[in-house]
Amino acid sequence: MADKLSPDEKLHLITRNLQVTILFADLHAFLDNMKAPWELLELRVKYYEQVIKAMLESIGVPLDKLKFVKGTEFQLSREYTLDVYRLSSMVTEHDAKKAGAEVVKQVEHPLLSGLLYPGLQALDEEYLKVDAQFGGVDQRKIFTLAEKYLPSLGYAKRSHLMNPMVPGLTGSKMSSSEEESKIDLLDSAGDVKKKLKKAFCEPGNIDNNGVLSFVKHVVFPLRGEFSIKRDAKWGGDKIYTAFEEVEKDFAEESVHPGDLKASVEVVLNQLLEPIRKKFESPELRKLTNTAYPDPSKTKGAAKDDDLAPSRVDIRVGKIISVEKHPDADSLYLEKIDVGEAEPRTVVSGLVAFISQEDLQDRLVLVLCNLKPQKMRGIESQAMLLCASIEGDPRRVEPLDPPEGSSPGERVFVEGYETGKPDDRLNPKKKVWEKVQADLKISDECVAQWRDKRLLTKLGQITCKTLKGGNVS
Numbered sequence: 001m002a003d004k005l006s007p008d009e010k011l012h013l014i015t016r017n018l019q020v021t022i023l024f025a026d027l028h029a030f031l032d033n034m035k036a037p038w039e040l041l042e043l044r045v046k047y048y049e050q051v052i053k054a055m056l057e058s059i060g061v062p063l064d065k066l067k068f069v070k071g072t073e074f075q076l077s078r079e080y081t082l083d084v085y086r087l088s089s090m091v092t093e094h095d096a097k098k099a100g101a102e103v104v105k106q107v108e109h110p111l112l113s114g115l116l117y118p119g120l121q122a123l124d125e126e127y128l129k130v131d132a133q134f135g136g137v138d139q140r141k142i143f144t145l146a147e148k149y150l151p152s153l154g155y156a157k158r159s160h161l162m163n164p165m166v167p168g169l170t171g172s173k174m175s176s177s178e179e180e181s182k183i184d185l186l187d188s189a190g191d192v193k194k195k196l197k198k199a200f201c202e203p204g205n206i207d208n209n210g211v212l213s214f215v216k217h218v219v220f221p222l223r224g225e226f227s228i229k230r231d232a233k234w235g236g237d238k239i240y241t242a243f244e245e246v247e248k249d250f251a252e253e254s255v256h257p258g259d260l261k262a263s264v265e266v267v268l269n270q271l272l273e274p275i276r277k278k279f280e281s282p283e284l285r286k287l288t289n290t291a292y293p294d295p296s297k298t299k300g301a302a303k304d305d306d307l308a309p310s311r312v313d314i315r316v317g318k319i320i321s322v323e324k325h326p327d328a329d330s331l332y333l334e335k336i337d338v339g340e341a342e343p344r345t346v347v348s349g350l351v352a353f354i355s356q357e358d359l360q361d362r363l364v365l366v367l368c369n370l371k372p373q374k375m376r377g378i379e380s381q382a383m384l385l386c387a388s389i390e391g392d393p394r395r396v397e398p399l400d401p402p403e404g405s406s407p408g409e410r411v412f413v414e415g416y417e418t419g420k421p422d423d424r425l426n427p428k429k430k431v432w433e434k435v436q437a438d439l440k441i442s443d444e445c446v447a448q449w450r451d452k453r454l455l456t457k458l459g460q461i462t463c464k465t466l467k468g469g470n471v472s
Helices: 007-015 026-031 038-058 078-088 093-099 112-127 137-153 189-198 210-223 243-251 257-278 282-291 301-307 431-436
Strands: 020-024 066-070 132-136 159-163 226-228 238-240 314-325 328-337 344-348 363-367 373-375 378-380 386-389 395-398 410-413 439-441 447-449 452-456
Touching (some): 038 257, 093 112, 112 137, 132 137, 189 257, 226 243
Parallel strands (some): 132 159
Antiparallel strands (some): 314 328, 314 363, 386 395, 447 452
């Protein structure tokens, strides 16, 4: 029966008896490397409440059965804290790590906060008194943990609803740190046009296509149809009543990427315009600017943010295999454990400088958030960092982590311990190149950035002999 209902009728059927609670996890956000102060988090809670209300109102969702709750309203209570201790006496490290595998960064020696996270999310179900929890499919292992352990505490097992993870506009995972991978609710029409113009949308390619995914997961559920606008000589306008028809025509190249993007742009601006208008009020403009201040209007902020060394994801790695590249005599092909489920493939030009035997099983430093790049036909998924001194001959040595280090341990610059790395560095912003320019080896053979040491929790990063060298 539901398949015969219009989008409006489906929405009414779902929401007429539904009470919805939206949790603002301010405590979780504060504990995420403590990179945002409480005052800023309070402003962002207020901002998200207003922007979520505006978004729902723009598509006709009633707000009378919607409730907003801050995590700190109950997560600091005596009862909740006691349940955290009770749960920690039941959940194994293996189960906690497995539950957070897709939402918590995986390293060999994880922080305790990352292991607690899945259990806290499970307890939230009981303390919010909800019947079901909704999230993306990346939450499914946390949901499984909740179903397993809440009954052990004497609490009811909840239902769990999941939606698919929509790819970003760049063709990979959508990321808050990658501006061009997403459309923000307050993006201007110019921003929308610019982002869609750059969006990954190869002719005939329906995989990892964020533009097509928007049509599937937003346009059809809300409107029930999608209109392609195009010149008559290319077939004229066409109205689709099923996403599968759009996907089929795009796969067969009957729909051009330019026409798809232009048509999506029209729909996006129609959906966003009511939200933009609401946020034209002086009060909401002020809230937006204080919750998310424009870095370009903060003295020195844009420059400092671009150059913050915490944006690069450098980890300790262990080379578990090394062999010559099959198509390049000067390159090694390495498998390096960086604390993830699978080792990364890394191609490095070290054949002339260090033997395979000296690399095998060696602990090294690995830059993990560069965009993967093919090197003579094989994709290199990270960069092995070395010290070097130019000359004849050129001298190169891998950087050494402290003795006793383990794969996955984070490397940071002294004084930048709390910064969070980008999910992936945008090649156009040249963040790594800017940071690298100030990476040097001291006279004591210690790796430094602007005279501040590179460290792990066990000590400083060094090289064997290359005093005054560069890092690359």
